[in-house]
Amino acid sequence: MTVTNDRATPRAVRMAMPLARDVVEEIAKQYGVCIRPVPLRRQDILTGQTEVIDVPCGATLESKCPPCAKRNRQLRRAQCREGWHLDHEPVNLPNNADEYQRHLVELRADAQAWRDEVEKAGGDTTDLDAAIEDLDEEINRAGMRGNVLGRTSGKRTRSTKRRQDAPDLPKRQMTKTTLGRTFTGSDGKVYRPSMFVTLTLPSYGRVLEGAPLDPDRYDYGRAARDALHFSKLVDRFVQNLRRVAGYDVQYFATVEPQKRLAPHLHMAIRGTLPRAELRQIIAATYHQVWWPPADDVRFEGDHLPVWEDGAGYLDPTTGEVLPTWEQALDRLDQDEDAEPLHVLRFGDQLDIQSVLAGTPDADQLIQYLSKYLTKSLGDALGTDDPRRKAHAERLLEALRFEPCSPTCPNWLRYGVQPKGAKRGMAPGRCRGKAHKPDHLGYAGRRVLVSRKWSNKTLTEHKQDRRTWVLEALGVEDEPVDPHRYVWKPVKPGDPELAPIGVRLLRSVHQRQRWRNHLDRLQAAADGQVLSATEGRAA
Numbered sequence: 109m110t111v112t113n114d115r116a117t118p119r120a121v122r123m124a125m126p127l128a129r130d131v132v133e134e135i136a137k138q139y140g141v142c143i144r145p146v147p148l149r150r151q152d153i154l155t156g157q158t159e160v161i162d163v164p165c166g167a168t169l170e171s172k173c174p175p176c177a178k179r180n181r182q183l184r185r186a187q188c189r190e191g192w193h194l195d196h197e198p199v200n201l202p203n204n205a206d207e208y209q210r211h212l213v214e215l216r217a218d219a220q221a222w223r224d225e226v227e228k229a230g231g232d233t234t235d236l237d238a239a240i241e242d243l244d245e246e247i248n249r250a251g252m253r254g255n256v257l258g259r260t261s262g263k264r265t266r267s268t269k270r271r272q273d274a275p276d277l278p279k280r281q282m283t284k285t286t287l288g289r290t291f292t293g294s295d296g297k298v299y300r301p302s303m304f305v306t307l308t309l310p311s312y313g314r315v316l317e318g319a320p321l322d323p324d325r326y327d328y329g330r331a332a333r334d335a336l337h338f339s340k341l342v343d344r345f346v347q348n349l350r351r352v353a354g355y356d357v358q359y360f361a362t363v364e365p366q367k368r369l370a371p372h373l374h375m376a377i378r379g380t381l382p383r384a385e386l387r388q389i390i391a392a393t394y395h396q397v398w399w400p401p402a403d404d405v406r407f408e409g410d411h412l413p414v415w416e417d418g419a420g421y422l423d424p425t426t427g428e429v430l431p432t433w434e435q436a437l438d439r440l441d442q443d444e445d446a447e448p449l450h451v452l453r454f455g456d457q458l459d460i461q462s463v464l465a466g467t468p469d470a471d472q473l474i475q476y477l478s479k480y481l482t483k484s485l486g487d488a489l490g491t492d493d494p495r496r497k498a499h500a501e502r503l504l505e506a507l508r509f510e511p512c513s514p515t516c517p518n519w520l521r522y523g524v525q526p527k528g529a530k531r532g533m534a535p536g537r538c539r540g541k542a543h544k545p546d547h548l549g550y551a552g553r554r555v556l557v558s559r560k561w562s563n564k565t566l567t568e569h570k571q572d573r574r575t576w577v578l579e580a581l582g583v584e585d586e587p588v589d590p591h592r593y594v595w596k597p598v599k600p601g602d603p604e605l606a607p608i609g610v611r612l613l614r615s616v617h618q619r620q621r622w623r624n625h626l627d628r629l630q631a632a633a634d635g636q637v638l639s640a641t642e643g644r645a646a
């Protein structure tokens with residue numbers, strides 16, 4: 109391979125060491141290089157050789173790593189395009205945990221152990237927590253459902269009374285297809301229309317330029333609960349949609365923040381339904397949250413439940429053991445007059461568009477769909493606009509004591525022991541994602557893709573790009589025995605681990621070499637096309 113030509117190498121790259129980290133990061137960003145790479149030691153079982161390799165962090169938010177976020181957005185767009193107007197049933201292969209997934213899970217386990225060690229030693233775990241969060245997301249993206257620790261499992265059989273009632277909607281006979289209907293035009297051309305839907309949450313008070321006109325009358329409590337349970341409402345919508353449509357409707361959706369900081373949903377739907385019917389489904393869709401009451405504060409300030417080994421949390425005054433999560437739910441089941449803690453519905457503001465495959469409209473909508481995907485829901489906290497900043501802060505405050513999940517320590521405030529209660533829990537100090545400024549209540553996935561959207565998973569889309577680059581470089585992408593390499597995390601301070609600045613610049617250098625090579629190939633290809641055209645003209 110050609111040695112990098114010096115002219116194209118920024119001076120800064122050659123001066124590696126003395127640069128400040130932020131300068132190096134700027135350069136890395138310009139070259140599309142991950143700024144938070146995860147170092148891994150790769151051991152080749154055949155040769156015994158080990159090598160430290162930087163793996164991109166794979167962040168989805170610009171605030172964490174702009175180059176990775178950008179790459180992710182491009183992949184998402186490709187994935188959305190792939191499935192929207194599919195004209196044949198996708199073939200779904202069994203979802204075996206492949207090598208990459210297994211590797212991620214091992215890495216996740218190591219990261220957790222490492223994090224726990226740091227915590228035990230009284231160190232700062234912020235970076236590790238962020239890395240673990242990203243790993244969890246990556247594992248989900250790689251095709252696994254749920255959380256590696258299995259925290260989300262544990263379905264409860266609820267009495268029939270508490271079941272979600274099915275709304276009163278027309279119902280069609282279910283057919284097995286995932287494809288929408290086609291229409292034949294008078295010219296004999298076959299059209300395959302699809303839909304693009306935008307769904308919002310209801311109003312919590314009048315808003316001007318992303319902040320309430322009257323903050324005191326803005327319903328922050330409702331806004332907080334709606335955001336916390338938004339993904340359940342979306343699930344209900346899909347269930348109702350399929351029931352009415354009578355086929356296995358597939359979708360690609362993104363959850364993005366509105367200016368008023370409420371999550372809303374853009375959804376590309378394969379196939380089409382009469383507009384009036386879709387409106388009817390949206391209006392009839394609701395979700396009931398059957399959780400214990402959380403409106404009357406029982407313990408706060410210094411008056412908090414106390415922990416006793418073997419007993420759990422006790423009322424600090426009476427010494428009475430507080431009901432456990434399971435007991436609280438049983439109580440709810442037995443109470444004839446119990447009301448759900450919260451009921452969610454969509455707001456009146458909705459948008460339904462019909463889209464035809466391959467039109468500029470379709471492409472524009474895909475751009476629109478992923479427009480804010482790399483922005484965090486809480487970006488407004490960093491704005492200069494004092495009204496919007498104050499609005500974000502008030503919402504964050506409303507979320508502070510709102511229970512985010514059955515395991516949330518905030519349940520203690522309402523007299524219930526959180527699921528899996530343990531020593532040291534305190535209301536207002538939940539570490540769940542939903543309470544964090546980056547999420548503002550919505551801790552779910554930002555991209556929701558139904559299982560039979562396209563034939564490819566995101567990992568496969570990634571693989572496509574990789575194959576393309578390798579082919580362009582003339583490097584053969586030979587199948588590697590999945591058991592050939594063993595990956596291990598590299599701990600900070602490892603003598604083989606170069607300083608981050610040096611590693612970033614190395615990646616920039618490598619990226620540049622690829623780019624030069626690709627440019628030359630492109631130029632050569634253009635030259636051939638040109639001479640071929642000239643040949644024809646002659």
Ligand SMILES: [Zn+2]
Pocket residue numbers: 141142143144145164165166167173175176177
């Ligand atoms: Zn990155």
Ligand SMILES: [Zn+2]
Pocket residue numbers: 510511512513516517518538539540543
């Ligand atoms: Zn919580």
